[in-house]
Amino acid sequence: MSTLAPFMTAQIEAIAEEVFAAMVDGEPGHLVPLPAPAELTDPLYAWVDMHADVSGRALIATDVTTAHALARALLGMPDDEPVGEADLVDAFGEVANVVGGNLKALLPVQGTLTLPRVGRPVPALAGATKVDEVALSWRGLPLDITVWQI
Amino acid sequence: MLRVVIADDSRVMRQIVVRTLRQAGYEWDVTEAADGAEAFAIARAEQPDLVLSDWNMPNMTGIDLLRALRAAGDDVPFGFVTSEGSPEMREQADAAGALFLVAKPFTAESFRDVIEPVLA
Numbered sequence: 001m002s003t004l005a006p007f008m009t010a011q012i013e014a015i016a017e018e019v020f021a022a023m024v025d026g027e028p029g030h031l032v033p034l035p036a037p038a039e040l041t042d043p044l045y046a047w048v049d050m051h052a053d054v055s056g057r058a059l060i061a062t063d064v065t066t067a068h069a070l071a072r073a074l075l076g077m078p079d080d081e082p083v084g085e086a087d088l089v090d091a092f093g094e095v096a097n098v099v100g101g102n103l104k105a106l107l108p109v110q111g112t113l114t115l116p117r118v119g120r121p122v123p124a125l126a127g128a129t130k131v132d133e134v135a136l137s138w139r140g141l142p143l144d145i146t147v148w149q150i
Numbered sequence: 151m152l153r154v155v156i157a158d159d160s161r162v163m164r165q166i167v168v169r170t171l172r173q174a175g176y177e178w179d180v181t182e183a184a185d186g187a188e189a190f191a192i193a194r195a196e197q198p199d200l201v202l203s204d205w206n207m208p209n210m211t212g213i214d215l216l217r218a219l220r221a222a223g224d225d226v227p228f229g230f231v232t233s234e235g236s237p238e239m240r241e242q243a244d245a246a247g248a249l250f251l252v253a254k255p256f257t258a259e260s261f262r263d264v265i266e267p268v269l270a
Contacts, residue, residue, distance in 0.1 A: 018255055019254075019255045021255075022257050023166060071162070074166065075162060076165075086161075087162065090160050091162045094160045094163050097206075097233050098254045098255055100233070101206075101232070101234040101235075101254065102233060102235075102254075104234060105234055105253075110234075113206055115159070115206065
């Protein structure tokens, strides 16, 4: 059985930083690496799966309040404006979609990318193997990206 | 004013594309479509000046949208805006008749670089 080779941490960080600089913040410098993952108190997950000769999952985890802030930033909303559930799912899922799509482009064999999904429980990963983990901080708020072979 | 159809299943992404086009200096008449099938119907009915389409969408993907338009004899200028900018997908897009592929994340400059030659 083929295995999903780990990406370089620097590649994942560079993709995430580019996504946030272009789509979320409009400027670089607001997403920075952390030495280790910070504990999430109320986590929300967004992920896409990649299917080629191997199957993988790019999973982003952050606190619900951070996901709301991300959605506001993506939609250009004021800081105090409430975010609806549909916009929250759409915005956070799209961040996972763009990060996952850019990671998939690095794979030697291309395949398909699923539509993004967002959920509050940890998505079912029975039998999956974590191949990458990158801890990040967006405007001081923790956000983790993991890649799994599924 | 140019008329453009923006097809993406993400409302958030459609909004970001519209905002970035404005930042690039393009004040266009925009019609939004939530998937390829909707974009096909709009493009055939309204004959826009440009279609900007995501690749991975429910109901009809972007590449299937482009192939369906060309099969119907519709040569509307067509560009992809997608998170998957691999060389393989660029080749597929080119072979199907797309003018360009902008990879997400994009900037105003990304759009200007590919759209200016189309407008010239």
